Amino acid sequence: MQDGTDFEVPTIDIGPYVRSGSAADRAAVAAAMDDACRRVGFMQIQGHGVPDDVVAGLAAAIDAFFGLDAEEKRRWVRPPGENRGYTPPRSESLSLSLGVEQASRMNDFFEAYNVGRSLSDYPWIDLPEPLAEHYAENTWPAVPGFEQHVSAWFAEAERVAETLTRIFADALGLPADLFDDLTGHGIKVLRMNNYALPEGTAVEVDGDLVGMGEHTDYGIVTVLWADREPGLQVLGRDGAWHDVLPEPGALLVNLGDLTARLTNERWMSTLHRVKPPLVGGTIRRRRSAAFFHDGDADAVVAPLAGLLEPHESPLYDPVTIDQHMRAKLAGSRAGVRNADAVRESARVLGAV
Numbered sequence: 001m002q003d004g005t006d007f008e009v010p011t012i013d014i015g016p017y018v019r020s021g022s023a024a025d026r027a028a029v030a031a032a033m034d035d036a037c038r039r040v041g042f043m044q045i046q047g048h049g050v051p052d053d054v055v056a057g058l059a060a061a062i063d064a065f066f067g068l069d070a071e072e073k074r075r076w077v078r079p080p081g082e083n084r085g086y087t088p089p090r091s092e093s094l095s096l097s098l099g100v101e102q103a104s105r106m107n108d109f110f111e112a113y114n115v116g117r118s119l120s121d122y123p124w125i126d127l128p129e130p131l132a133e134h135y136a137e138n139t140w141p142a143v144p145g146f147e148q149h150v151s152a153w154f155a156e157a158e159r160v161a162e163t164l165t166r167i168f169a170d171a172l173g174l175p176a177d178l179f180d181d182l183t184g185h186g187i188k189v190l191r192m193n194n195y196a197l198p199e200g201t202a203v204e205v206d207g208d209l210v211g212m213g214e215h216t217d218y219g220i221v222t223v224l225w226a227d228r229e230p231g232l233q234v235l236g237r238d239g240a241w242h243d244v245l246p247e248p249g250a251l252l253v254n255l256g257d258l259t260a261r262l263t264n265e266r267w268m269s270t271l272h273r274v275k276p277p278l279v280g281g282t283i284r285r286r287r288s289a290a291f292f293h294d295g296d297a298d299a300v301v302a303p304l305a306g307l308l309e310p311h312e313s314p315l316y317d318p319v320t321i322d323q324h325m326r327a328k329l330a331g332s333r334a335g336v337r338n339a340d341a342v343r344e345s346a347r348v349l350g351a352v
Ligand SMILES: O=C(O)CCC(=O)C(=O)O
Pocket: 191, 193, 212, 217, 224, 226, 232, 272, 273, 274, 287, 288, 289, 290
């Protein structure tokens, strides 16, 4: 997609990996992937094979849940340590000017509902308590069809994410099973987001109005479905924010921090945010669903030796995925600044 500048979110048709494409067709996809991941870290994905009725089911489930009244939705809030259930909007600070204090995530006005893979999905693993927290059981709200529709979407997004990691291995010229050791009992979370203000709310904005503050995603890769409504913005290598709208039928895909670590920043986790435009003094509702493919809590992530050039030294120390996720979630949920994110915050402050 072009927005009048040199910034572009490349479109990749992953069909040859979804169906059994020829070796030459797959090699072309892998080469396009390497190029997109080096230059942008954000992509439009076509040929993913997700049936239309599964997309429609997801949208219907999102509408049904977020359409409940506020009090009913709050019944589905879960303890802060569990990345599950309902997150209410922080609408009370809407009119605040964010100024340069962009790290103040309490201004984010999205509401969300999270589900994910649970310990019961991986009966063969035995993780100590702090690690097991990443695999909390799901709560399903009492909304007809919600569990069924969301589970169908989850399975499709998971399949697409796994296909992408196979393409990544080829694109990096590394063994096809590269990600298997990191994802056998992966932390996988689907976050359904609703950006909306109550009907008729006029917004008094004396600064920036942010639906979801700028961030990189934490894991390996994110598969994102979103309404074709403006709001999502991506920070380009030119230091400017660019609007990104999904093409009809496309899924958006972006790399997370763990992939930047694994590739020693040959590929980057791209900064993005949601900043819905004001239309007639308010915002138009926008829905999205982000599937985070985050890897095994106890796996250790460090720059892959096979990718380091002789003159290159690792930019990151080894961390477990648990340590990495914990530091990031503490930042976004408890407002504790994540001291490990220096490399990412330097890029935000450089944005114009
Ligand atoms: O709503 C969107 O398009 C983006 C959501 C997002 O970045 C996230 O949930 O991490």
